[in-house]
Amino acid sequence: MRFKLNSLSTIASLHIGEVGYISEESLDNIPLKLLEMGCLPGAEVELVQVAPLKDPLYICVNGSHLAIRKETAAKIKILKS
Amino acid sequence: MSNNDIKVALIGNPNTGKTSLFNQLTGLNQKVGNYPGITVDKKQGICKLSATQNAVVTDLPGTYSINPTSLDESIVLKTLLKKDIKESPDVILVVADVENLKRNLLLFSQIKDLEVPTVLAINMVDQMAKKGISIDLSLLKKELNTEIVLISARKNEGIEQVKEAIIRCHVAAKASPLCGINHQIDPDYFTKLKEISTSYSLYELWLMVTQNSYPEAITTEEKKKLIAFKQDTSKLKKYQHKETIYRYQEINKILKKTYIVDKSKATDLRSKLDKVFTHKIFGYVFFVFLLLVIFQSVFDWASLPMDFIDSTFAQIADFAKSSLPEGVFTDLLTEGIIPGIGGVIIFIPQIAILFLFIAVLEETGYMSRVVFLMDKIMRRFGMNGKSVIPLISGTACAIPAIMATRTISSWKERLITILVTPFTTCSARLPVYAILIALIIPNTNVFGFLNLQGLVLLSLYGLGFFTAILAAYILHKTLDVKSKSFFVAEMPNYKLPSVKNVFYEVLEKTKSFVLEAGKIILALSIVLWFLASNGPSAYKNAEKNTIENVANKNITDAELQQKIASAKLENSYIGILGKTIEPVIKPLGYDWKIGIALITSFAAREVFVGTLATIYSVEADDEDTSTIKEKMASEVNPETGKKRFNFPVGMSLMVFYAFAMQCMATLAIVKRETKTWKWPLIQLFGMAFLAYVSALFTYQILN
Numbered sequence: 001m002r003f004k005l006n007s008l009s010t011i012a013s014l015h016i017g018e019v020g021y022i023s024e025e026s027l028d029n030i031p032l033k034l035l036e037m038g039c040l041p042g043a044e045v046e047l048v049q050v051a052p053l054k055d056p057l058y059i060c061v062n063g064s065h066l067a068i069r070k071e072t073a074a075k076i077k078i079l080k081s
Numbered sequence: 082m083s084n085n086d087i088k089v090a091l092i093g094n095p096n097t098g099k100t101s102l103f104n105q106l107t108g109l110n111q112k113v114g115n116y117p118g119i120t121v122d123k124k125q126g127i128c129k130l131s132a133t134q135n136a137v138v139t140d141l142p143g144t145y146s147i148n149p150t151s152l153d154e155s156i157v158l159k160t161l162l163k164k165d166i167k168e169s170p171d172v173i174l175v176v177a178d179v180e181n182l183k184r185n186l187l188l189f190s191q192i193k194d195l196e197v198p199t200v201l202a203i204n205m206v207d208q209m210a211k212k213g214i215s216i217d218l219s220l221l222k223k224e225l226n227t228e229i230v231l232i233s234a235r236k237n238e239g240i241e242q243v244k245e246a247i248i249r250c251h252v253a254a255k256a257s258p259l260c261g262i263n264h265q266i267d268p269d270y271f272t273k274l275k276e277i278s279t280s281y282s283l284y285e286l287w288l289m290v291t292q293n294s295y296p297e298a299i300t301t302e303e304k305k306k307l308i309a310f311k312q313d314t315s316k317l318k319k320y321q322h323k324e325t326i327y328r329y330q331e332i333n334k335i336l337k338k339t340y341i342v343d344k345s346k347a348t349d350l351r352s353k354l355d356k357v358f359t360h361k362i363f364g365y366v367f368f369v370f371l372l373l374v375i376f377q378s379v380f381d382w383a384s385l386p387m388d389f390i391d392s393t394f395a396q397i398a399d400f401a402k403s404s405l406p407e408g409v410f411t412d413l414l415t416e417g418i419i420p421g422i423g424g425v426i427i428f429i430p431q432i433a434i435l436f437l438f439i440a441v442l443e444e445t446g447y448m449s450r451v452v453f454l455m456d457k458i459m460r461r462f463g464m465n466g467k468s469v470i471p472l473i474s475g476t477a478c479a480i481p482a483i484m485a486t487r488t489i490s491s492w493k494e495r496l497i498t499i500l501v502t503p504f505t506t507c508s509a510r511l512p513v514y515a516i517l518i519a520l521i522i523p524n525t526n527v528f529g530f531l532n533l534q535g536l537v538l539l540s541l542y543g544l545g546f547f548t549a550i551l552a553a554y555i556l557h558k559t560l561d562v563k564s565k566s567f568f569v570a571e572m573p574n575y576k577l578p579s580v581k582n583v584f585y586e587v588l589e590k591t592k593s594f595v596l597e598a599g600k601i602i603l604a605l606s607i608v609l610w611f612l613a614s615n616g617p618s619a620y621k622n623a624e625k626n627t628i629e630n631v632a633n634k635n636i637t638d639a640e641l642q643q644k645i646a647s648a649k650l651e652n653s654y655i656g657i658l659g660k661t662i663e664p665v666i667k668p669l670g671y672d673w674k675i676g677i678a679l680i681t682s683f684a685a686r687e688v689f690v691g692t693l694a695t696i697y698s699v700e701a702d703d704e705d706t707s708t709i710k711e712k713m714a715s716e717v718n719p720e721t722g723k724k725r726f727n728f729p730v731g732m733s734l735m736v737f738y739a740f741a742m743q744c745m746a747t748l749a750i751v752k753r754e755t756k757t758w759k760w761p762l763i764q765l766f767g768m769a770f771l772a773y774v775s776a777l778f779t780y781q782i783l784n
Contacts (some may be wrong), residue, residue: 027322027326028319028322030322032146032148032321032322032325033145033146033150034569035322035325035326036145036146036148036187037145037184037569038183038184038187038329040325048352049355049359051453051454051456052359052360052364053457054457055456056457056466056568056570058355058359058572062183063180063181063183063184064571065351065571065572065573066569066572067452067453067456067568067570067571067572068568068569069456072568
């Protein structure tokens with residue numbers, strides 16, 4: 001697998017059904033609570049669904065299905081395969 | 082509860098079946114109390130572990146980690162950190178969901194590091210085959226160094242083994258940490274931390290530093306040293322992040338050896354249902370439809386038992402009146418206490434049905450989808466997707482609704498939700514609306530099929546919701562409360578609701594409503610009765626004066642009795658009170674009699690009808706609404722010679738009741754939840770002001 005680091009790629013920029021990997025450099029931007037719920041650097045994250053008003057986002061990471069707000073998602077950088 | 086009992090704390094992530102396990106372990110031996118000093122409900126139950134050994138099981142709120150972000154979660158920390166020695170558990174029972182074992186083990190690893198004997202119950206193992214999961218149990222036990230039991234709480238499988246494991250674990254009383262957090266992060270730092278005290282585990286000391294929460298037994302010196310560690314907050318944050326990542330690394334290592342998932346076997350009910358329930362149009366349509374079904378059922382299903390309760394209490398009062406000797410005590414019983422208790426009991430059917438729906442929605446996992454759908458909308462008004470649940474529950478009663486705000490982690494969002502929830506039309510407003518609508522709105526159809534009375538009732542519900550949202554928006558823009566807005570909600574798997582869990586939930590919530598509200602309503606009805614049946618000298622002479630006044634007129638005995646009662650009331654303490662406030666409420670179209678009902682309603686809205694019933698000297702018997710209705714319909718305004726309850730007065734009253742904060746029980750709960758009198762007082766005066774102004778405009782425009 002080849003990774004592209006695009007500085008604009010965050011969880012918020014994923015399309016529905018698309019998968020990315022949380023980048024190590026995002027560690028400080030991930031709230032502790034999200035880390036504890038499995039949103040870890042290196043983890044595969046999938047955008048499952050977007051709420052009708054484009055916010056919040058419904059993601060699946062490390063087996064956890066979570067709804068997070070777009071502003072939080074936009075701070076978490078990802079690598080796309 | 083004896084000293085011999087093992088104290089067990091039940092802890093786990095939300096949606097892991099923790100409640101199912103608690104219900105299986107304790108059955109109906111449950112009670113809800115309060116944590117000392119804090120005001121969150123504590124659910125405890127007695128569990129028979131063996132013939133000779135009992136356990137007291139405390140059900141702690143669901144949490145993903147010991148580090149709290151909401152009021153609910155902070156209870157877990159406080160209990161585990163031995164805030165109160167009497168509360169600290171002998172054995173901790175951690176419940177984990179087999180499907181999400183990795184994340185569940187994070188909490189387990191934190192618990193294990195507290196060095197308290199721990200049992201791990203892996204739940205929903207009946208789903209393993211379906212989800213393609215296999216576990217090497219003996220290796221996992223060894224790796225985690227703990228007692229593990231595979232259970233299926235809903236099917237009552239493995240419960241006996243859990244009990245045995247608790248006893249074994251308690252007897253062995255050994256506990257060792259799982260993750261040595263010190264070496265991996267900063268050995269020097271953590272070695273120094275450990276040196277502060279020998280009475281606590283390293284992880285306990287670390288929690289005291291990061292969470293600023295200290296056990297009762299800590300010495301001042303130790304505390305001073307711990308506080309010194311807190312100076313560098315950015316370092317703390319960094320270390321907490323590192324700690325979490327380290328824990329996950331350890332868990333991954335262990336699970337790699339012991340836990341296999343064959344993903345091809347996973348069925349995908351979740352994504353199919355999600356497509357429907359979170360769809361941009363259908364998702365909302367379904368939600369609105371569901372709300373309509375709920376309200377419809379609450380009124381339809383509840384009407385029969387409510388009528389029954391009503392007539393039963395009337396009969397009890399009648400029976401007491403006829404069989405007890407006449408006197409003050411009998412009057413107190415039949416006019417104060419019995420109707421007072423009846424006034425609480427009558428709401429049980431509606432509240433229980435509403436709680437039933439809410440419990441089912443939560444159990445199935447649908448409520449999380451509503452939170453997801455509504456978060457963006459609610460945020461515009463300074464609230465949170467999670468505020469939807471209190472606003473819906475508020476239509477039954479604001480008390481449990483306000484308690485349901487505890488899951489909202491942002492203080493500002495939670496506060497706004499608490500402040501606006503009393504605007505939603507609770508069941509106590511219904512009797513008031515019902516009688517006023519029947520009086521002033523003709524029972525006709527509009528557009529051929531819509532009943533006008535029903536339409537007015539529906540618009541009153543709409544008015545309540547609309548005002549709540551509007552008030553939230555104003556508070557959002559004006560409240561200067563600093564609080565970080567952070568939102569994360571788990572989207573649990575869909576599942577069929579467990580009858581047992583729903584039953585216990587409804588039972589417990591209804592019971593606490595009856596007790597909380599009951600105390601106040603009962604006390605108030607006694608005070609009311611006293612004020613209405615006592616008074617200064619004019620009251621005592623009322624009977625004599627009335628008889629003298631009508632001496633020459635030709636009236637029946639019944640009419641005379643009625644006139645005496647009215648004269649007595651007018652001169653009783655409560656009558657004097659009504660007369661005093663008459664000038665203030667006159668512009669709203671009310672007289673002193675309505676004024677009395679307004680005053681008494683500040684304790685609880687539903688008292689309105691009963692008070693008017695007493696005032697118009699009719700039997701306070703809701704079953705017989707036609708009489709009180711007729712009385713109200715024939716009540717004449719002496720100044721105009723027309724009906725007192727005309728359209729403008731009725732509308733003005735309904736608007737007043739829609740807005741005014743007339744519920745002592747809610748005020749008490751708001752005080753409890755916000756820990757200050759400031760917010761309930763703002764609520765009381767703000768809402769009263771709004772009610773007065775709106776009612777004033779309504780009356781003046783319509784008149």
